[in-house]
């Protein structure tokens with residue numbers, strides 16, 4: 001696929017284009033910061049043609065599924081002259097932490113997005129809207145649209161009905177507005193214990209949509225909030241808070257995943273009601289749902305990812321096998337590769353799975369044209385060139401070799417390294433009895449040491465267990481790459497190597513999928529589902545041009561794939577490289 005591949009199907013584009021054509025959101029005012037109808041009333045018309053938002057709950061690390069939501073919301077805003085807000089949906093006091101807030105901001109920035117527009121930082125916290133949400137609740141009560149229900153949770157469940165049975169009214173449903181207001185204020189003042197009462201919308205207990213059967217708006221919960229501390233002992237429910245957050249911020253297109261489809265009627269009811277009461281400005285936001293992104297071989301449940309970390313099945317949230325954005329980053333996947341994969345996955349109502357291989361393909365496209373090349377030997381064995389002194393005049397002679405840093409980009413210059421009487425080669429580049437089609441080292445065969453000389457294999461030494469300890473070959477004179485007549489000796493094999501004198505020892509980490517299963521359906525015993533051989537640590541060697549590699553630098557190791565200097569562990573004195581992806585998709589068709 002070309003990098004300019006046409007835009008993939010995305011029904012949200014059609015919705016936005018229709019709204020722009022019909023002027024659905026024209027006349028919308030925006031005061032430069034979030035607020036209710038009064039706040040925006042005298043503000044100028046909004047310069048942003050659309051407003052979207054990415055609204056994570058700061059209760060964990062972002063994963064590849066969130067990348068889809070990020071690229072969609074920030075991407076569509078950018079495409080249509082809009083603005084995307086970065087909003088923390090932090091209305092739930094438990095489980096939310098500053099550590100996650102910081103990690104999420106970092107991940108969004110790393111993916112290449114920015115919530116600043118015309119010098120304004122559109123970074124918002126839903127908890128900053130608690131006062132407005134509370135005032136809106138009182139207004140709903142005053143207008144007869146909400147009541148305090150003091151049934152037990154069990155009674156409430158029982159009276160809600162189900163798909164076939166309508167619900168029944170709570171005995172508290174007929175309270176007067178004054179009574180409700182007094183009880184709601186008592187809830188807020190901490191006069192009732194946790195769970196003793198909830199504020200409910202007064203809609204329709206017989207609605208075919210169970211979400212409209214007087215949904216809860218507020219609950220009592222004594223918990224310290226990461227932003228508001230102990231200021232509140234009542235907290236808004238997500239379904240009440242989210243539409244209000246969108247409206248205060250002047251969001252036009254509120255994009256979410258399909259599980260919220262059944263909530264849309266309540267979203268609409270709430271915003272229409274609050275607009276009618278004059279609290280929120282029109283035109284109001286609308287919710288649009290799409291199918292979440294599922295990627296083969298990974299799980300994206302925050303709870304299960306946490307379990308992998310807690311049970312030490314992986315080496316932390318940023319283990320290179322984790323589908324978290326910190327994990328993908330450490331593994332070496334680039335922001336561009338993730339954005340491309342998300343775009344190509346398309347945006348639909350139908351869902352389905354995207355193959356992890358499409359991320360690898362996008363990574364290769366991104367790095368092919370720019371990653372410097374290098375030779376590395378992952379599973380080393382010594383190759384001894386027995387006639388070295390004879391051919392080059394002395395045993396101490398070293399033959400300088402060079403290769404382009406990138407074959408298509410001469411401006412990146414040359415790498416240089418030394419060929420000597422001993423070099424490291426891949427263990428499996430030698431076979432005592434070659435299988436059919438094997439063109440590398442076996443007794444009597446000639447191969448080229450890439451960028452070096454042609455050698456003829458003599459055989460190998462093995463240890464008591466039969467493992468190869470040393471391969472022997474002789475140099476074929478006058479075959480040095482780049483010298484006249486060097487290719488007079490024709491060979492079918494070209495093998496990579498590094499010199500025994502100037503190679504740098506390096507730890508090489510090879511990663512496979514954590515779950516072999518394409519569609520992991522894991523139970524609680526995660527250890528049993530995980531592929532124990534998904535991480536291999538090798539002691540290899542890399543060529544001297546990598547001496548200055550910095551953490552996060554990416555390379556193509558010739559024949560082996562794309563590698564990155566590990567952002568945690570790599571140092572000049574103890575190099576560590578992670579394999580990002582092999583050079584081609586090796587999965588059986």
Ligand code: ATP
Pocket residue numbers: 054055056057058059064065066068069255256257291292293294300302
């Ligand atoms: P939780 O179960 O904790 O709510 P969540 O995955 O919904 O988990 P949020 O922090 O609420 O986490 O997600 C932020 C945004 O990312 C939401 O709009 C959510 O719909 C979206 N999102 C989450 N997972 C995916 C996914 N796999 N594909 C697309 N969007 C996703």
Ligand code: MG
Pocket residue numbers: 057
């Ligand atoms: Mg969520």
